[in-house]
Amino acid sequence: MPEVRLRHAPAGPVLESEALRLAVRLDEGIFSLTRADSRDEVIRNAWTGVALADGVSLASRGAGFDVERVEPVEDAHGRGRALTLHRRTAAGEPHLALTLTLYEEQPFAVLQSRLANTTGRPLRVQAFHVLQAGPLPHAQAGDWRFYKHGWQSFSPTITVSADDDDIPPFPPIVDPATRPQGQGLISDLVAALAEPASGQTITAGFVSAADQFSQVWLDREDAALTAASYADGVELAAAAELSSERVAVDITSNPMSALLRYGDALAREMGAVSWAHIVTGWCSWYHYFGQVSEDDILANLERLVELRDGLPLEYVQVDDGFQAGIGDWLTANEKFPHGMAWLAGRIHERGFKAGLWLAPFLAGARSRLFADHPDWVVRDEAGGPVVAIQNWEQLCYALDCTRPEVIDWLEHVFRTVTDDWGYDYVKIDFIYAAAVEGVRRDAGATRAQAYRRGLEAIRRAVGGRFVLGCGAPIGPSIGLVNGMRIGPDVAPFWHPQARLGRRISLSLPAAANALRSAITRFWRHNRLWLNDPDCLLLRDSETALTP
Template sequence: MSEIRLGVEGEVANARRTITRVVEGLKPPASVRENVPSLEAICHADGVTLAPGERLISEPLLVAADEDPLALLDRYATHLGERMEARVPPRPPTGWCSWYYFYGENSEADVLANMVGIARERLPLEVILIDDGYETAIGDWLTPDPAKFPQGMGWLAEQIRAGGYVPGLWIAPFAASAGSQLFADHPDWVIRDEDGQPLVAWHHFGEVVHALDLTHPAVQEWLRTLFHTLSDEWGYGLFKLDFLYAGALAGQRHDPQMTRAQALRRGLEIIREVVGEKFLLGCGAPLGPCVGLVDGMRIGPDVAINWRPFWPDLSASAAENGLRNVVSRAFLHNRLWANDPDCVLVRTRDDESDLVLNEMRTLVSLVGLSGGLVLSGDNFPSIRPGRLKYLRQILPPYGQAAIPLDLFENELPELFVLPVQREFGAWLVVGVINWGDRTRKTTVDLARLGLEPGQPYHAYHYWRRRYLGVVRDRVTIPRHQPHETALLLLKPASEEPQFLTSTFHVTQGGVEVKAVDWTVDDGGRRVVVTLEKAGRQFGELLFAVPEPWRVAQAWLNGRRRGVNHIAPGVVGMGFHLEERAVVEMAFER
C-alpha cells in the first residue's frame, strides 16, 4: 500500500484561512493537496503490505477554519503536542557550542579554555556542548581522535562536570560513513536503494555517509550499547542528535512493514529509553515523528558567520536563513518542545565573522525574542570582552516566544512581537526587522500591534538606547538601516511617575526585574525595584517622570545615588548588577 486518501468537501463560511494537518507523527509523513472548497489529505504508507482482512489506520486529521491564521497554527501545534505527549522542559537550557568557531577543528584544550573563559566572565551558561570533530569517523563514536582528544571523552566530561557545567555531546546516531569501521564491520546495517546499493544519506566534508536501518534488530541493540556508554559510562547529560533525517530516508529496510516515520521514531525511542530524562536536542529532523521524544528541536538550518548563503538555497547555512525559520516556526515553542534557534555569534568581524553590527544585533534580537535555547558559538579566549554584553542581554531565556504578526503577509515577517506580562505591568517588545539591503523609513501602526488607537504609549529604542517619546497611533523609525532589527518597547503612559524600562535584558524587565513596589506618602511617591540576574553586567533602569513630578532622592542598594537625565521627563540610573540589586527612588511635586 502506497498511500491512504482522505477527502473533505464543503463550504468554509466566513473564513479566509483553512488549516489541514495530520495531528500525529507516528505513521508515515503526510502531505495535503488543497483545492478549495475541497481538500484531499494523503497519508503515505511506504509500501506496507496488508493481508486479506487487515487494516491500516491513517493519522487523525484536523480540519479547522478561522479568520486568524496565526490562531490556526497555534491550534494545530497544541493538538499535536497533546496527542503526542510532547516533552516541554520547564525552562530552555543555555550553553556554549564548539562548532561555530572551530568547525570540527577544536581539541580538548580548546573546550577547556572556553570553559575557563565562561567562568572568568561569570556568564550564566549551563552546558558545554562538544560538537562534531571529536570522532574518528561518523559512526565510530567510541573511538575519539587521539590527536585532538588524547585524554578521551569520558575524561573530558568529568572535567566539565568538575567545573560546574553539564557536558553535552553532538552525535549523528543514525548514520555511518563509508570509511568508518562500523560500516566495514556491518555493511548489512544500512538502508539500500532500489538497486541494492548502500543509500547515500549525505556527504560529510567530501566523504559519503550511509543511513542506518533502524528496523534492524542488530542496529537497535548497537544503539542501546552506544548510548549506555555515552550516557552512563562517559557521563554526558545532553545529546545533540543531528542528521536524524537519515533514519527516515526512503529505501529497502530489514523490516518492510515499518514505515519511514515509524523507523525513525523507533530509533529515538531506544535512545530515550537508555538516557532516561536527560535532554535530547533534535537536529536535521523530520519534525512530527520526533514529538514526545526530544526535549528541544533545531527549527532551521545552521546559522553562519555570513548573512546570506553563498548560493541561493534556503536550507544553506546563513544567518538570514536560520532567522527566517526562527520567526516562522516560533509557534512550535512550548507546544512540541523547546525551540532551538541555533547559536548566537556576537564576535567582531576581525575574529572569524562577516556579520556587520546590525546583522549581529538582529541575530541576538530574534534569538532573544524567540524564548528558546540560548547557545553561544563564540571563542571566549579571543572574543573582545565588550561584545559579551550582547550575549548577556539575552540570558537567561524569557521562555515565551514572540509572535510574527505578518507571517501570512510577508515572505520574511517584519514584526516579531513579544507581549510581556508581569505582576507589576504589561508591555510589548517589538522586533521591527528590515530584511532589505537599503536604508528605509519604517512606520508601525500601533493598532496593528493590538494597541488601543489614540492612547499614549512610551516608546524606547533598545539598541540605540534612545527614548522616542510618547506615541499614540504610530511609531516611526526614520532611518531603518539594512538588516537592522529595531527593538522597541511600547508601554502605556501615565500622568504619574513610572518604571519605564531596563537595559539588562532584551525583554526590558521581563526576566531580571523581580518586583516593582510603589508607595504613596505625603503627596509623594516612592518606588522600589528589585533585580536578580546571575553573573555581572552593566545596565540602566529608566523612569518616566512627567511634569510636575521630579526626583527627590535615589538609592542603589541603600546608598544615595544621583540620576541621569535621559530626555525630557525621563531619568535613568546606571550600575553594575551582580546577582541582585535594589533601586529606590522618591518622587515629589
C-alpha cells in the first residue's frame, strides 16, 4: 500500500509520495517539488504570499517558515498527509500559513494559503498568491508551450508558445478585469506548461472554485509561474481567518492525462453533476434568431414529428425572442399570443420535452424589471449601474445576487417557468453578468460568491431538471449545471465577420472558434458536466460554410 512519508533534512521537512518529493527550506521560506523518480527540481524556489488591498504584500520567501503541524488527511482525493507551514511574522503583521498535501494514490500536490488577521484591526485582502515559483527549468520561455484556459464559455482556450503575447479579452466581459501587471500569459482556473523536447509538463489548476476566481500566470521574463486566488478586497475582521482556493500541481510527461486527472479532481472536490445520457433537441435560434414566433415553433414541431423515426430528438427549445423585455421573462410578447405555458403543453402533446432560454442575471435598460427595481443592479464606485453587455439595442445591467430580494425573484421566475409552465429544461445565458466587478449590497461577498448565490437560487427552483449554462464563468458553475456551453456561438461561416484581428476575434461567433473550443475543452465532458459545443447546423441555404 503506498504511503506518504515525512522525513527531516537539515534544511527542513521533506514530504514524499510515490509520485512527488516536496522539500522545504525553512530559513529561506521556500520549497521545491520534484518527481520521485528524478533528482531535477521542476518547481523550485517556490513560495507563497498575499496581497492586501492597501498595496502591502507579504511573502514567505525571505521571511522564513516554521512548521505548524503535520497531520493525516482523508478528503475527496483520498488519503494522504498535510504539512502546514507558517510564515515567520514580524510585529504587527497578520499570520500567513501554507498547507501542502500529498496523497497516497494521486500524483499531484495540493496547496492552500490561509491568512489570520492578528493585527487587531480590519484588513482588506486582494489576492492570495498561493504558489509563486521560478525560474522554471529550461530557462528560455520560447521552449515551452502554454495551455491557456478561458474565464467563461465564450473566452478562448488555446495553446500558444510561451513567448507569445497574451490574447486580449474582447469584448471586456469575456475576461475579468483582474489582470496582473507585466509581460506574460494569463490562464483562468488552470494552465499547463509543456516543454516539447523533454515532454516535461507542469499542470497547475484550482480544484476548488466556489468562493474565489483564480488564475495561473506565466511571467516569461523571469520564467516564473504564479497561481493566484482572488479575494476581491473583502474585509477580514480582526481575529478572523480567510483561506484561498486549493490548487493542484501535477508534474508529468503526459499533458493530456494530466488534464483528464485535473478534471476528475475538480469534479470530485466541487461535487459536479452531469446527466445520465447525452441530451438532443432542436433550438430555434440559428434560423429565426430573435424574430421567432409561436407559429414558427408550432410549424417546426409538426415537422419534427414527421422526422421522428430518423431524427429522434428529445427536447424542443424556445430560444431568445419570446420575452417582453430583458428581465421581463414572465411576460410573453405579441408573437406568442397563447403564452409560454400553453406552448409547453403543445410541445408535450407531440411527445417532446420543452426547453426555454433566459438571461436571468441581466436587466435591460428598457425593461419593466429595471424600471421597477433600479436598486437591484450592481453599481460602480460613482453609483451608476454596471453594464454587463450592450445588446438588444440597449444597455443591459448586472443583477446583484447578494440582495435577498433578487434571490427571491430568481426563485419565483424559475419556479414559474418549470412548475407552473411545465418546462423541463432551461438554458441560462450571459450569466457571467452576476460576476462583474462592482459594488454589491453584501460588501463581504466575492464576485464568485455573488455569482454562485444566483446560480444556487436557480438550481433550488428547478430541482432535478436539466440546466444548461452559457456565457458562464467555469469554476463556480461546477456542481450547479448539468451542461455547459464550452465555446463561442457557432455560425454559418467559418471565421468571424468583424474585422478585429485574428487574436482579438477568437471569442466571436464563428464555426472555427466553436470547433477550437470543443477540442481544447474536451477534458470537461462527463466530468464537470455534459459539454455543449453549440448547435449542429443542417442546411443547404443561408450558409457560407464550405467543405
